[in-house]
Amino acid sequence: MPPTPCALCKTNRALILRPKDHSKLCKACFISVFETEIHHTITTNNLFHRGEKIAIGASGGKDSTVLAAVLKTLNERYDYGVELILLSIDEGIKGYRDDSLETVKRNAQQYEMPLTILGYSELYGWTMDQVVEQVGKKGNCTYCGVFRRQALDRGAARLGVKHVVTGHNADDVAETVLMNLLRGDLPRLSRTTSIITSTPSAVSTDPNSHTNVKRSKPLKYAYEKEIVLYAHHRNLDYFSTECIYSPEAFRGSARALIKNLERVRPSAILDVVRSGEDMAKLVPGSDEGCGGVCSSSVPAAEEEEGGCGSSNGRTAGGEMANMEQHLSQNEAAAENGLEVEITSTGKSRATQTQQRGNTAKESLQNGSSKKSKKGKGEPPAPRKVTKQVMGQCKRCGYLSSQEICKACVLLEGLNKNRPKNSIEVGYDESQETEVNGVTNGLQKTHIAAE
Amino acid sequence: MSGITDEKTVSITVEFSGGLELLFDNERKLSLALPSRDENGATSNIAYLVRYLCETTMKDPRKDLFVLDGTVRPGILVLINDADWELEGEDQYELQANDNILFVSTLHGG
Numbered sequence: 001m002p003p004t005p006c007a008l009c010k011t012n013r014a015l016i017l018r019p020k021d022h023s024k025l026c027k028a029c030f031i032s033v034f035e036t037e038i039h040h041t042i043t044t045n046n047l048f049h050r051g052e053k054i055a056i057g058a059s060g061g062k063d064s065t066v067l068a069a070v071l072k073t074l075n076e077r078y079d080y081g082v083e084l085i086l087l088s089i090d091e092g093i094k095g096y097r098d099d100s101l102e103t104v105k106r107n108a109q110q111y112e113m114p115l116t117i118l119g120y121s122e123l124y125g126w127t128m129d130q131v132v133e134q135v136g137k138k139g140n141c142t143y144c145g146v147f148r149r150q151a152l153d154r155g156a157a158r159l160g161v162k163h164v165v166t167g168h169n170a171d172d173v174a175e176t177v178l179m180n181l182l183r184g185d186l187p188r189l190s191r192t193t194s195i196i197t198s199t200p201s202a203v204s205t206d207p208n209s210h211t212n213v214k215r216s217k218p219l220k221y222a223y224e225k226e227i228v229l230y231a232h233h234r235n236l237d238y239f240s241t242e243c244i245y246s247p248e249a250f251r252g253s254a255r256a257l258i259k260n261l262e263r264v265r266p267s268a269i270l271d272v273v274r275s276g277e278d279m280a281k282l283v284p285g286s287d288e289g290c291g292g293v294c295s296s297s298v299p300a301a302e303e304e305e306g307g308c309g310s311s312n313g314r315t316a317g318g319e320m321a322n323m324e325q326h327l328s329q330n331e332a333a334a335e336n337g338l339e340v341e342i343t344s345t346g347k348s349r350a351t352q353t354q355q356r357g358n359t360a361k362e363s364l365q366n367g368s369s370k371k372s373k374k375g376k377g378e379p380p381a382p383r384k385v386t387k388q389v390m391g392q393c394k395r396c397g398y399l400s401s402q403e404i405c406k407a408c409v410l411l412e413g414l415n416k417n418r419p420k421n422s423i424e425v426g427y428d429e430s431q432e433t434e435v436n437g438v439t440n441g442l443q444k445t446h447i448a449a450e
Numbered sequence: 451m452s453g454i455t456d457e458k459t460v461s462i463t464v465e466f467s468g469g470l471e472l473l474f475d476n477e478r479k480l481s482l483a484l485p486s487r488d489e490n491g492a493t494s495n496i497a498y499l500v501r502y503l504c505e506t507t508m509k510d511p512r513k514d515l516f517v518l519d520g521t522v523r524p525g526i527l528v529l530i531n532d533a534d535w536e537l538e539g540e541d542q543y544e545l546q547a548n549d550n551i552l553f554v555s556t557l558h559g560g
Contacts, residue, residue: 004537013533014533014537015529015532015533015534015537016533016534017534017536017537024537027532061558062468062556171556224525224556225527225556227556228468228527228554228556229527229534232467232529232552232554233532240467240468240469240555240558241469241472241558242469242472242558255525255557256524256525259523259524259525259557260524262524262525263524
């Protein structure tokens with residue numbers, strides 16, 4: 001085949017076929033167009049404001065590495081006037097995080113950004129290795145997912161940063177839309193499609209609280225394919241791996257579906273994202289209803305999916321645990337007669353709700369706040385029909401719709417079974433922990449910008 | 451360059467990245483002398499290269515993480531001399547001496 005010229009500059013050889021519009025671009029034009037589109041996403045959604053300090057959730061993987069590289073470039077090119085720092089979470093999985101954290105450390109130097117690494121052991125008193133030792137390989141993703149969700153917010157709060165950006169891309173969002181669609185969870189679908197999520201300021205009066213952190217996804221409309229190509233053509237230093245505790249995680253069926261759709265019709269990914277946004281507008285009480293302008297009211301806690309990978313899009317067991325709770329919100333909506341557009345499911349839901357009415361009242365009267373843990377195979381247990389009111393966890397103060405947040409519930413279970421040792425000193429005895437101090441997050445690593 | 455004096459093979463470079471190297475003994479770069487004709491005597495193309503890699507190079511039993519339904523698994527990008535294989539005829543592209551074929555997975559996490 002004769003080389004195709006670039007559709008933009010008409011001179012260089014086209015190397016990239018863009019999935020969204022089939023345009024054929026050369027390397028230089030692709031890099032410029034990719035960056036310009038992210039800039040467009042940032043400006044049209046007012047993601048940043050001058051003087052803001054922003055933490056990039058960095059894992060050393062492709063998405064966060066590209067995010068850091070692009071944001072640095074754009075901040076300089078368009079003079080956003082924002083201060084960028086890197087924040088990494090160390091789950092404490094030996095042989096998995098070590099190499100990617102090394103990559104993040106190199107990124108910190110390459111992009112001249114200060115880096116903070118925060119470990120699960122530091123935050124929760126448990127590394128994932130220790131959790132797995134306790135609970136086994138099954139179900140550990142739930143712990144990892146719940147812990148990670150809070151870890152970035154907690155880390156940001158410690159650093160006095162009010163805004164965390166993550167590398168979630170269009171494929172991740174499309175996958176989440178499909179998963180929530182498949183399980184009929186429209187309230188959650190509406191939350192996860194938002195480009196900005198943040199905690200309601202009413203929740204916390206303390207400006208330094210970690211419930212007061214804004215989250216955004218500047219790569220929301222960027223194809224995973226283009227992110228990888230951007231990293232390749234700019235020769236970015238990133239690390240890819242699979243978690244040793246869930247090596248099959250990336251074979252998630254929603255992900256496979258997305259990739260198959262992309263091969264047949266590449267624009268499908270952005271179409272699913274758009275469909276998700278449109279559906280979100282139909283969800284009662286949804287933020288998207290006002291065109292995303294008032295997005296500050298979207299609760300960030302429990303928003304993200306999955307347990308694995310830096311970009312949480314990779315499916316894991318974590319989301320199953322949350323499912324029940326979110327289904328109960330659907331029912332609450334049905335009961336309140338708010339279901340305007342989604343009539344077909346409304347009827348069956350209403351009946352279900354009635355049937356469960358008695359049990360629900362009972363559990364409400366009991367005032368029990370703890371949710372019974374439910375195995376995947378069990379028939380649906382009676383659910384509390386409650387409107388989700390975001391409050392603070394009574395133990396740690398994290399944003400939660402429950403009295404005690406999920407992380408604290410999980411920690412309580414872990415600590416109960418911890419043989420004799422108290423939380424504070426338990427892990428110091430292990431020699432392994434000492435040797436791998438950095439991995440286990442016992443130390444904060446600061447690499448100052450040069 | 452010396453490898454191509456043999457007409458029976460075509461010398462190419464194959465690279466794996468994005469986590470795909472994990473399926474190939476952590477080997478990121480291979481120099482291959484690929485038979486210049488496939489099983490049916492046709493000029494070797496990418497489809498043949500993929501079969502060849504599966505049968506002779508790949509020791510990992512999880513072949514389906516590389517190949518699915520007879521072609522490269524969706525989510526794995528193929529670059530032929532740095533160009534998207536979709537611009538080059540995908541798996542029908544006929545290999546030439548000194549070609550560089552890069553397989554990049556987009557499926558792995560950070």
